[in-house]
Amino acid sequence: MKVSSEWNKDRKIKFTIQDPCQIVRKGEGDVVADDLRFVIQSVVGKENVIEMTPNKSNNYCCGGGGGFLQSGFPEERREYGKIKFDQIMATGADYCITGCHNCHAQVHDIGHHFEGTYGTVHVWTLICLSLGILGPNERAYLGDDLKDVDVFHPETSMF
Amino acid sequence: MPESTIKIRGKKKNSFLDKVKEILPDEGNLSLCLTCGACASGCPATGLEDMDPRKFLRQCAMGLDEEAVKSPWVWMCTMCQRCIYVCPMKIDIPQLIFNARAEWPREDRPKGIRDSCDMALRNDSNSAMGTAPDDFIFVVEDVLEEYRESQPEFKDMVTPIDKPEAFFFINQNSREPVTEPDEMVPLWKILHLAGVDWTYGSKGWAAENYCLFLADDECWEKVTRVSAKQADELGCKVFLNTE
Numbered sequence: 134m135k136v137s138s139e140w141n142k143d144r145k146i147k148f149t150i151q152d153p154c155q156i157v158r159k160g161e162g163d164v165v166a167d168d169l170r171f172v173i174q175s176v177v178g179k180e181n182v183i184e185m186t187p188n189k190s191n192n193y194c195c196g197g198g199g200g201f202l203q204s205g206f207p208e209e210r211r212e213y214g215k216i217k218f219d220q221i222m223a224t225g226a227d228y229c230i231t232g233c234h235n236c237h238a239q240v241h242d243i244g245h246h247f248e249g250t251y252g253t254v255h256v257w258t259l260i261c262l263s264l265g266i267l268g269p270n271e272r273a274y275l276g277d278d279l280k281d282v283d284v285f286h287p288e289t290s291m292f
Numbered sequence: 293m294p295e296s297t298i299k300i301r302g303k304k305k306n307s308f309l310d311k312v313k314e315i316l317p318d319e320g321n322l323s324l325c326l327t328c329g330a331c332a333s334g335c336p337a338t339g340l341e342d343m344d345p346r347k348f349l350r351q352c353a354m355g356l357d358e359e360a361v362k363s364p365w366v367w368m369c370t371m372c373q374r375c376i377y378v379c380p381m382k383i384d385i386p387q388l389i390f391n392a393r394a395e396w397p398r399e400d401r402p403k404g405i406r407d408s409c410d411m412a413l414r415n416d417s418n419s420a421m422g423t424a425p426d427d428f429i430f431v432v433e434d435v436l437e438e439y440r441e442s443q444p445e446f447k448d449m450v451t452p453i454d455k456p457e458a459f460f461f462i463n464q465n466s467r468e469p470v471t472e473p474d475e476m477v478p479l480w481k482i483l484h485l486a487g488v489d490w491t492y493g494s495k496g497w498a499a500e501n502y503c504l505f506l507a508d509d510e511c512w513e514k515v516t517r518v519s520a521k522q523a524d525e526l527g528c529k530v531f532l533n534t535e
Contacts, residue, residue, distance in 0.1 A: 154372040193336050194372030200505025203404035203420075204367045209340050213368065216336045234465040234499070234534065257478040266481055268443060270474045289442045 136263045138178035140283055148177050148259075149185055149226035149251075151217070151240055152192040153233035163189045169232060172256065176263040183224040193217055195231075197239025214243035221251055227278065228252045230259065241274070252276045261285075308357040312391045320384035325349055331375035331385060341365040345375045345385045352388060366392040367402055393507035401506055408502035409511055418515050419466040419498035428497055429453055431469045432476070439477055449484040451492065454526060458491035461528035463499035463519065479534070490532075493522035499533050 150173060152158075157166045166189040174182055187193070196213035204210070217240065221229050229244070229251050231237040241253040254274045261267040262275075265283045269290035272280055284290075313319040325346070332344035343365035351360035371386035379385075393401065408420035415424050436451045452458060462483075468475045483490055496519030503512035523531050 154370075154374070158377055159373050190377060191374070193334075194370050194374060196336060196370060198372055199370035200402070200405045200408075200502060201368065201370050203408050203502060203505075204402040205404045206364070206368060206402075209368050212340060213336045213370075234467070238467075255475070255478070257482060260482055261478040264481075264485070266443075266445070266485075267478065268439075268474075271477050273472060273475060286443050 136172075136175050136260060138174075138176055138181070138263065140263060140265075141178050141181055144278070144282075145181060146177070146228070146278060147181050147183050147224070147226040148173065148228045148230055149183050149221055149224040150188070151185075151195060151221075151229055151231045151233075151236050152189055153231070153236055154192070154194050154198060155233060157192065158190045166190065169256075172260070173230060176259050183226050185220045185224055193220065195236050195239045195243070197233075197235035197237075202235060202238055210239070211243055211246050214239055215247065218243045218247045218249060222249055226251055227276070228254050230254055230256060232256050305355060307352070307355045308361055308392070308395065309352045309355070309388075312352075312388055315391070316384060316387055320387050321381050322349070322383060322388065323353070324381035325353065325383055326381060328380065330378045330380070331383075334378050335369075335375055337365065337369050340368045345369070349383065349385055349388065361392045361395050366396075367405075390507050394509065396507075398506075398508065405502050405506045408500075409506045409508060409515075412498070412501070412503060412515050413511060416495040416518055417466075417498050418496050418501070418518055419470075420500045420502050421466040421470050421498075423466055423470055423498070425494045425497070428469050428492075429494060431473055432492065435473045435476060436480070439480075446481060446484065449480060451480055452490065453492045453497075454494050454522075455491035457527045458489050459529050460488060460490040460532045461519075461523035461526065461530070462490050462492055463531075463533045464492065464497055465499045465534060491526065491528065493519065493526065495522040496520075 152166050195217040196210050201210050229240050231240050266285045268285045329346050332338050332346040335345050338344035366389050369389045375385050411420050411422040412418050414422050417425050432451050440447045503515050
């Protein structure tokens with residue numbers, strides 16, 4: 134299985150990375166954060182990754198963890214997430230890649246709430262995109278810039 | 293030199309802090325705070341409910357249990373552990389938060405978290421959405437069949453459920469099978485192309501555990517054991533949680 138960033142060579146779509154607290158700071162540390170970057174750089178191109186500061190083990194939590202998403206404090210949760218939103222916007226990236234499900238929900242929500250211009254994507258979506266095996270119905274979190282890129286079996290589109 | 297020292301009379305109350313120290317390794321370093329504020333300055337929850345990690349710890353240290361433990365802020369700290377990471381004394385404030393949550397009567401804890409926990413206890417799925425094992429199996433098989441047909445390059449793709457001796461036991465967040473099943477497919481494709489030996493479990497397939505966030509020790513252990521037992525009984529080598 135050989136991934137490639139060729140699809141993004143001319144498009145130059147930019148990505149930033151939300152390090153999940155759980156697997157990085159609370160889990161394996163910077164080693165796994167570096168592994169994540171190896172994968173992402175291979176898939177979107179090293180020059181198309183823009184890092185947040187701080188990141189890896191010193192990353193700010195997005196506010197999606199600890200049950201916050203279900204705790205009934207949406208206003209406070211978004212205020213908490215404003216730091217993350219500002220960080221993502223400061224990178225100027227078109228997408229924030231989230232390796233954690235709670236991060237995905239929160240980063241997506243704050244982007245919408247604060248009227249951000251970025252999309253929120255799972256790593257698996259980008260790996261399949263880079264392999265040319267991402268179908269039209271597997272693109273729920275891709276924006277217009279990537280909806281039509283290298284579509285696998287476009288005739289199966291439900292949209 | 294002062295002429296006399298101040299003597300505090302009366303019996304010391306059994307404080308929340310003392311109680312937590314007894315259950316934490318090395319007492320969670322809870323008495324080592326230098327009040328430097330590194331925790332508070334880098335905490336995204338600072339300022340919510342007029343609280344921050346340093347203030348919370350100081351309140352606990354001074355026996356202001358009521359103010360600290362009953363603050364709704366204990367539900368706004370995500371226990372992300374950045375405060376420990378930047379703390380020169382490695383003080384475990386998140387554990388203090390978890391135990392503060394546990395001090396709340398169960399019925400007073402946030403309804404959303406409690407309901408999600410209770411849903412997970414309804415059947416052996418562990419799903420915060422209450423999805424039954426049969427429904428999960430149906431969705432997975434249905435989606436697999438559809439993709440095998442519409443994308444013939446993947447006609448041999450598999451999504452094993454309860455495959456004995458599979459190397460990876462993989463959990464799945466309930467949101468995908470329940471509300472956006474197509475989102476499961478990219479992961480399946482990657483596992484297929486990489487030749488990974490994996491399985492879902494019919495029991496304990498759901499990755500989320502809101503009983504943990506509820507600080508309900510008995511229930512979160514129960515939920516976790518359902519998943520762990522399934523992985524063990526199948527003889528899987530690695531438990532992979534996609535949360």
